[in-house]
Amino acid sequence: MYLLLFAIISCMQNKEELRQLVAQQIDKLSISAKDTQKYRCMHTSGTTASPLQVLYTQRPDWNPVFLGTGTKTLMLFGSKPLRLDFIKTFFDHKTIHSDICFLNGNAAALRVKYIFKEFQPNSLVGTPTSIFNLIRQLGSQERNIIRSIVLAGELGSSIICRDIKKGFPLAVVTNMYVSTETGILGVSCDSCLFNEYHPVKGVAFSIQEVDDSGVGGILVTKNNKGCLNLSGYTIGDRGLLKSHNGKIVLSILGRSGYDYIKLGGLLLVREELDRVVGNLKKHIVDYKVTVKTVAIKGKQQLYSMQLYVTQTNSSVLSKKELETYLLDIFPRELFVTPNSTLQDAIAEHIFSPITVSVVPKIQYNTPKPQKLSMDTTSL
C-alpha cells in the first residue's frame, strides 16, 4: 500500500526550489510578541558549500523522547543552529530537566576527560562519528555512566554503530534520521539495522530512479508543521524501502555522489571502505578516497582512485612501507561488486592502479568530512 501511495507522488522539490520558497516565506514574515519563542532561523551547510536557509515558524517537532533520557546531557553536534534548537527545546519543555553541555566533536582527549570527570553526563546526543571518537578517549568506567545515546546528523557506518553499542554497553541507543531543512524524518527501533529507519508520523518516503537492486534517490514528503511542507523533496541520500516486521522501513545507503558511487557496473560504498580500513586500524587513523574519471575509451570509462591516510603513532611501518603495503592490500580487499574486487577492476583496465599517500592530516574540501567522493572536475 505504501509503495502504491509513493508512486502517485509526481511533484518533486530540490534544494534550489526550497531556497526560493524559503525566501518567499521570509518576505511574508510577520512576527508577534507571542510567537518569537517558536521561530527558528537556521542554515544548513549540507554536503556542498552552498548553504540553505531554513525558517520554522512553529516549534520544531522534537519529541522529548528524541532528546535522550538523561539529566545531564552532553551534546556533540558541530552545527550551531542545531545546538541552539536543541537547548531551546529543553528550556521550552518544562517537564523535562537536564543540564546541557556542549563539546566539539573534534575536541582533544584532555578536554573530553575533563568534561566527563566534572560534568558526569549520563546521556549523549550527537553524530555517530563524534560519539565513536569518545570511545578511545575514555576508559570503561567513564563510558559506563552513559545510559542514553541519541545518534543523529549523519549516517554512521555499521562498524561505527556496532562499536558505539560495544563502547557504551549500558546505554540505550536511538538512531535518528534528521536534517536541518526537514526536521526529524525517521527513528530506528531495537531490531533495526544501523541504517534502517521507521518514518515518523506525517512522513512518507519514496525512491526515484530505482535500479535493479531497488536502490535509488530518496524523496521525502512531510507535512512540516510550521515550516515548508515537503512534497517529494530530493534530500540527496540514496536508499531503498524494505519490509521490517510487517512495516516499511527506509534503508539508507549513503549520500548520492559521496557515500555511494555507481561507476558503470561497479559500486563504491563507504560502508565497504570503512570495513577494509577498519581491518587496518593498527596502521590507519583516518582516510579519504577520491575517485576521478581519467579517460573515456569508446563506451568505457577509465577511473583512478586516490587513497589518503593518516598513520597511527603505534604503527611499526615507516611511511614508505605503509604506502607500499596499502598499494598491495587495499585493491585486493576492497569489493566493488558482490564478487569482484578493485584488483579485478584494475586487471580489466576499468581502474588504473591506485595511488596512496600517507599524510599528516586529511584535508576535506566540503564543509562535512567526506570519506568517499567523486571528483567531477577531472574531465
Added chain:
Amino acid sequence: MNEFDTLIALYTSKSSSFYTDFWVTKPMLIDTIPVLTFNTICKVPLHTRLYENKSSVHNSSFVFFVEKNNEMALIKKDERALQAAELPIPPLSLVFVLFSNEDYAIEQSLWCYGHGSIPYIGDSKMLEATSISADVFKCTILLCDVSMLMELYRTKQIPESVKTIIVIDSHVIEKSIRRKIRKTYMLFSFLGMPEIGVIGSLHEHSNGYIYLENAKSIACEVVEGICMVTALALPTPLVRYNTGISCGGDTDNKIILM
C-alpha cells in the same frame, strides 16, 4: 536582602562550602574578602560550588566550558543568569549572532529568545555563507564580539540588512575602526566575558577615554589596576572576581578601561 547580607548567606550556606572554604573567616568588610581568580574556580569541581536549592524542581540549565591559560572550568548558568543582561535590542528584532566562542553565541541567542527577539546564529568558520544567510533573513542587528566584527568589517561582509551593531567582549574596538563603523551603523559596546556574562556598557567620554557603566546586577571595583567583579545572580556567585581587565578610575568614580 542587601549585598553584604548576601555575602554572609554565601558563607553560611548549606548548599555549598565553596566560599566557606575559600574565605576561611566570616566576611566583615567587603574590602577584606579575598580576590577570586579563575585558577581558584578551576580547582573546585562544578557540583561542589553550586549554590542552588537542590530540592526544588528546576528547569534545564546550560553548562559551558571555559579555558584560559591552559586551565579549564565548567560554568553553569540557569535561565535567570542567561536573561540578566540589558542589551538595546527591541522585541521582535531579527538578530545575527556571531561569536568566536561558540557557547557564548548560544548564550546570547537564548537571551534574544528570552527578550522577545529571534536570533540567527552564525558560523564563524563559514563567514561568507553565514553573512549571506543573515542578509536573507533580514537581520537588522549584529550581536558579536570584537574579533568577529573585525573579520566581517575587514572582508566587507557585514550584511546589508544590519543597521545596529552590538559588541560584547573583554576589550574594546580600536578607536579608528570604531569611528569608521559609527559612520554607517549604530554601535553599542559592552564589557563581558563568558564566565560572568555582560558586566556593563562602555561609553566614550568627551576626553577620549572609554568608561564602564556596570549593569544593575553587577558590582565593579578597581584593585591594583584590575577590574574586580561581583556577580551574585549566578549558580556559582562570583565575589570580587579578578577579570584580568586593566583599568583605572577617574574623578567621577568611573571605571576607565586602559
